Amino acid sequence: MKNKIIFFLFSFLFFLETKAQCAMCRAVLESEEGKGTAEGINDGIVYLMVIPYILVFGTIFFVYKKYKSTKS
Incomplete structure (x- = not known):
């Protein structure tokens, strides 16, 4: 699970160049x-x-954090 999170963060935050035009x-x-x-x-x-x-990722992070703290 930790490897997946690191992979998604790495691929999301470290893009070098994008070509996004219609x-x-x-x-x-x-x-x-x-x-x-x-x-x-x-x-x-x-x-x-x-x-x-x-x-969306910020909302998911805060919901996960809230869920994790109430579960403990």
Whole structure:
């Protein structure tokens, strides 16, 4: 169980690069001269994707912690 938790934390927290764009956004941004806008769009998409995961895992963590303390 401990190995699974470590694996999920490692894979969730230590991603190096993500490419998260829909096909239409990619086509529009690749035709542009400056790549700053494309990087900004990628960062925004990743930011919007990560927030729900943090909220769900935080809730699960606190419920587990509460369950563990009442069980003892």
